[in-house]
Amino acid sequence: MKPTGLYIHIPFCIKKCSYCSFYSVKSDDRTRFDFGKALMSELEQRVRNKCIVTIYAGGGTPTLLPPEFWGEFLALVTDIADTSDIEECTIETNPGAVTESELFTLRQVGFNRMSMGVQSFSDTALLTLGRIHTSSAALKTFKSARKAGFDNISIDLMYGIPGQSLDGWSEDLKRIEDLAPEHISCYELSVEKGTPISESISSGELSKPDEQTCRKMYLAADNILTEYGYLHYEVSNYARGKSFISRHNSAYWDRTPYIGLGPSAHSFNGKNTRSWNVASIEDYLSQMKNGNSPETGREEIDIEQAALETVMLGLRCNTGIDLWKIETETGVSINRDYLNTMIENNRVIVSGTRLIPTAEGMLYADGDSINLIE
């Protein structure tokens, strides 16, 4: 049995953030109850006899399902799958969406890692993002999670927010020294069409920091967080030592198989097939009620596409890529002229047969990968 990751997508949120383009909706108790049942059926349908090594409950806001549900869910995973080598069991939450006693129960039922959407320590920025919480609420939830026994906490921070300055972002980063989470994800705000924040930017009501400033913000994160001892192991991710590198996310980057449960969740067989579930809750509930598969689409990945993905994902990580392995195993060849340009521009360094991106080089991984493969 191949080690496999399990992702569970919970599409519920208390309120839509102004920048969010994910599939998430408000819900009532009845919908959440029906959804929980459907999720259990999909779990039975797809996870039996698999070897599950990581579990990640994300969304959305997974803590909107009661901790008791999660207890039953994780117990069923253990019953039907081999979980003897499980390495990591994460639940995402948002400050203000979980109580201290719920955190205790979540820890007791088996989650050993928490990922928290803090986004910013500035209340002005949180207001711009339409978040439901304040900075002090985030700190309170963080402390409650520690009290509940979570000794592996990841926090999400965001830069490139309208109204945020480079100094303001640096102040956010400096809060990390005292808080000392085990893991940090720093994402640039992505402005998606149709979101309220995109409309405010288009109308001139808000203005996003320009590309150069965002680049400096990215590098400021690298400087400050590595100075605090964090390992910048992927373009957006930092760990307080190797043992806190996210196992579940690393599996995505390593092309390990994963099963995604819930509406719009994606799955990958570790070789050449990617598939995804129906997006709407109504369709998902109806498929599961009728005992059908919720899968709605799939794509086959050819060897060239797989090679491109390996290069792209590898150039986003501090482990880089093995050029020799890529050329011999996939048959694609590397454009040596372009490789030399990357080296001259200090975007990569060569170590034996490996190509290792610099912190700045990780930012260019997508474009460089396309040009690097002939």
Ligand code: SF4
């Ligand atoms: S909490 Fe996350 S998923 Fe929910 S609306 Fe906000 S950004 Fe979207």
